[in-house]
Amino acid sequence: MKNTQPVSLKQVKIDKGFWGYYRDLAFSSMIPHQWRALNDDLSDAPPSYSLRNLRLAADRNRGLSSGETYQGPCFLDSDLAKWLEAAAGWLAARPDEQLEKSIDEVIDLLAAAQEADGYLNTFGSLVLGKNRWRNLRDEHELYCSGHLIEAAVAYFEATGKRRFIDIMERNVACIAEAFGREPGQRRGYPGHPELELALMRLFHVTGNPHHARLARYFIEERGQQPLYFEEEKKRAGREQADWPPYIRPPLRQYQAHKPLKEQQTLDGHAVRALYLLSGLVDVAAESGSSELMQTAERLWDNCIRHRLYVTGGVGSTHHGEAFTFDNHLPNGTAYAETCASIALVFAARRMLEVQPRSAIADVMERALYNNCLASVQLDGTRFFYVNPLQVWPSASQQEPDHWHVKPERQKWFGCACCPTNLIRLLSSLDRYVFTYNSQTIYQHLYIDSEAVFSMANGLVQLTCRTRYPADGAVTLHKDGAACRLAWRVPGWCRQHTLMQDGRQVVPDIENGYIQIDCPAGPVTVSLTFDMQPCRVTCDPAVPENIGKVCLQRGPLLYCLEEADQGRELWRLYLPDNSPVDLDWHQAWPGDIPGLKAAGYRQADGSVDSLYRFAETPELVPVRLNFVPYYVWGNRGPGEMLVWLHALPG
Incomplete structure (x- = not known):
């Protein structure tokens, strides 16, 4: 059913441009920083x-x-596994003898911790003992196996x-x-899916x-009657922690309330x-199941559209870290x-592998350049778990429903799934x-890179040079064999x-991709996207967003910060007829400009009262300075705002 296949780690080289900077940051700062965290060697940070x-x-x-006992939540093997996967990616790009030695030492520990029948889970071995698999819904044994795989x-x-x-094939045999x-x-089936894609x-x-x-089996058994998590709960003879009454039915939180083929929305x-x-x-x-693929398309569309x-x-x-x-x-x-x-x-x-469609790649790009990238500080040592679109520090400090929203990134977390x-x-x-x-060959992301492909007519070498998203x-x-290229x-x-x-x-343009046939030998193509x-x-x-507007340039969303605009960002307006210009005086890594526009701030008004009767708001002209969303919070804690009031021209 797949129309395309992914490239391997060693097939593509990324070491220049915008993402070259972030790859360097990952390899030189983030991986060593997180290795220290996993070894409980970060000061002023929760132990891993x-x-x-x-x-x-x-x-054991x-x-x-x-005589020591297991410490921390049940899923900690997954944090280490994700770091191991990242470190392997580093080795594929840049061989490093010391790093490889560190990984091999961890693999030695995993081999030593694996039980005779292939079971491998530190929480299971040290806490559950003979009660392994007792609580698939919450105890993450299968989830951790997935990340280790x-x-x-x-x-x-x-x-x-x-x-x-x-080691992991023995573990899979046990499962x-x-x-x-x-x-x-x-x-x-897993309470926290991950094993399915890993298998x-x-x-x-x-x-x-x-x-x-x-x-x-895990995909098709999920949500079948009798509901396994309900049966598991009965067998345990105790009450598992349930989600609050507004999460109904509770098993929706786990996508296990009905078979996947019957689910209409992406829930939980x-x-x-x-x-x-x-x-x-x-x-x-x-x-090749068309029914399963139709299910995937339906759930994807619900997520993206709504x-x-x-x-x-x-x-x-934040209640259940969930869709609502x-x-x-x-x-x-x-x-x-x-x-x-x-x-x-x-x-x-994965959707792109099945059928390349530009709308899917647009979503991938939007997430990658904005929400994902905003989660790490520019020095690679502090992280956001949560990525809001408006931050009011006073609310974060004093209002319970904002407790999860942090105005500055953290060194580490008790639940450190996101940094790894x-x-x-x-x-x-x-x-x-x-x-x-x-x-x-389909190109979904415009990243400065070099790649080699084995095609029907022979090898193709492709080099992409770009300052994108600057x-x-x-x-x-392109050099080598004849092929078709799609961008x-x-x-x-x-x-x-x-x-x-x-x-x-x-x-030709098909499914949002420019397509040309290239003859054998060298070909140079120049693309320019406005x-x-x-x-x-x-x-x-x-x-939430009625009457509001936000700014985007290329794949990058922009926001306002207290560092530029002062407090109470919700007072700001952007007129519909106000030109938006590039601000090169406020360039960010990758030579990414800020944006600037003439706008307004609503003044206090003449009445000293919380509520006013028929007072026309006074709007004071101000310059609005927008920064890329991914860099917000790098100048100290403060307010942030993505959506601001639009002012009809």
């Missing part, structure tokens, strides 16, 4: 306990005991070493023995069809929902978890630029031109 717990589990299996696949792709893969529809097996990655590397079959915990969607797309594509923030964030409430209902997109209390936006990128790439997820995305960014088949000029040099026309672009070997051409600042408005079905 990840490596500590792994060493305890390994020692070796017959050693210190992904790390093992990445390490194998980077180094060719099989030991980690072999496959425990779960399924045969007598004596549990008819369960498909393992299948694509090993070719073992048992992995794909197990993934399909946003990260779980989108990891599940990624696994669903993989299983549908491999199995539940997506303009920044590419998803998840509108269509068109409910509050700005000041948005959750928009970093992991959820990253999961959206994962799902988008971000670096594995950055280290595997190569996989998101292109997909291809035997005849055509400007919309992209030059592509996305971004949804924000109103005008574009294409030059082939110095001649302007009018190419990148003027534009105003963005929202569907009037979203009450």
Whole structure:
């Protein structure tokens, strides 16, 4: 069913331009910083306990005991696994002997911690003991296995070493023995999806069809009667923690209230929902099930049409870190978890493999350049878990429904899923630029890069040179065999031109992709996408944004900050007829300009009263200075605002 395939980690090289800066940041700052965090070596930050717990589990299996016990939440293996996957991406791009040695030492610990039957989970070994699998809904054993599998696949792709893969295949065999529809097996599935997509990655590397079959079982068994999580709760003879009454039915939080094929909306915990969607797309594509693919399309469309923030964030409430209902997109209390936006990128790439469509790549780009990138400080050492569209520090400090909204990034978290997820995305960014088949190479993201493809007619070398998103000029040099090249026309672009070997051409456009046939040998193509600042408005079905506007230039959303405009940003207006200009005096990494426009601030007024009768607001002219959303919060804590009042001209 797939029309294209992804590239491998070593197939694409990214070391220049805008993303070259962030890759350098990931490799030089973020990975070492997070390694220290995982070793509980960051001052003034919550301990991770990840490596500590792994060493305890390994020692216990070796017959050693210190008397210490497991510390922290049950899912800490996943934080370490995501760091391992990111570090493998580093090795694929830049061999590093010391880093490889550190990874191998962790793999030694994993091998030592693995139980005789293949079970591998530090919380399970140190806390659950014989009660493994007792609470699939909440205790994350299968989720952690999924992340360890992904790390093992990445390490194998980077180094060719099989030991980690072999460890995880033993773990998968243990899981496959425990779960399924045969007598004596549990008819369960992960409370937190992740294993499904990981099994498909393992299948694509090993070719073992048992992995794909197990993934399909988990996808198709989910939500079947009798509901496994309800049965599990009865067997436990105790009350599992349930979600508040406004999350109804409760199993919607886990996408387990009915079979996936019957679900019409993307519900519940946003990260779980989108990891599940990624696994669903993989299983549908491999199995050829049109019913499963239609389910994936339906859930994707619901998310993008009704539940997506303009920044590419998803998840509108901190209650359950979840989706709520269509068109409910509050700005000041948005959750928009970093992991959820990253999961959206994962799902988008898989959808693109099935059928390249520019609208899907637009969503991937929106999430990547805005919500995902905003989560890390410019020095790579502090992070946002939550990515709101409006920040009022006083509310964050004093109002319970804003407690999750932080006006500045944090060094680390007790639940540190987001920082480790971000670096594995950055280290595997190569996989998101292109997909291809035997005849055509599709470019979804305009990233300064070099790539090699094995096509039907032979090898093709492709070099992309661009300052994007600083400007919309992209030059592509192709050499090697004859092939067809396809480039996305971004949804924000109103005008574009294409030059082939110095001649302007009018190419075919299919599903939003410019397509040209290139002969064997060298070909140079120059693309120019008009990148003027534009105003963005929202569907009037979203009450939060009625009468409001925000600014976008290229893929980048912009916002206002207290550092430039003072406090009470909600008083500001942008007139419809006010020109928006580039502000090169406030350039950011990658040579990204700010934006500036003439606007107004509503004055206090003449009446000293909370409420006024028929007083015409006094609007005072001000200059509005907009910064890219991804850099907000780098100049100290303060207010931030994406959507501001539009003033009809």
